[in-house]
Amino acid sequence: MAPDDGSRPACREIEERLLEFIRLELLSPGVTVDRQDDLLSGELLDSVAVLRLAAFVGEEFAFEIRPADFVIENFQNVAVITDYVHRATRGSG
Template structure:
């Protein structure tokens, strides 16, 4: 699984499940500005990546620096799955 694979799957999930069709979103867009996701959206997104990539997030992982953008989240997911958490 490459970084761009993970990015693409996360983007597909956000576009299809979390935002209305007129919202455009790119890997480097600010995810937490309030314009794209709300707190429920964040919880669903966290649940999605944990399920999809079979790893478990710890309480200390719910940090802005892990969810800032799709690119950053993809990096975090790859790190999480490779350390086998």
């Protein structure tokens, strides 16, 4: 997955930054997370952690998450968040 242009991050980079944030900031030490793990099951993250993750997404990738975008399809796992960030930042760089 190569970057589409010089200013916005490639999908792989988005994914790595998301996984790093979740591991370091949201999970207990030793707990692992994969790109396909369900983040909204209530088992891995609680509602506060999910809110922190959403805030991170907006700040880290410099775009505003519209209320209409707070849906399961955009936040279920790291893979779909990556797709969402990629779509949301398209043309913003």
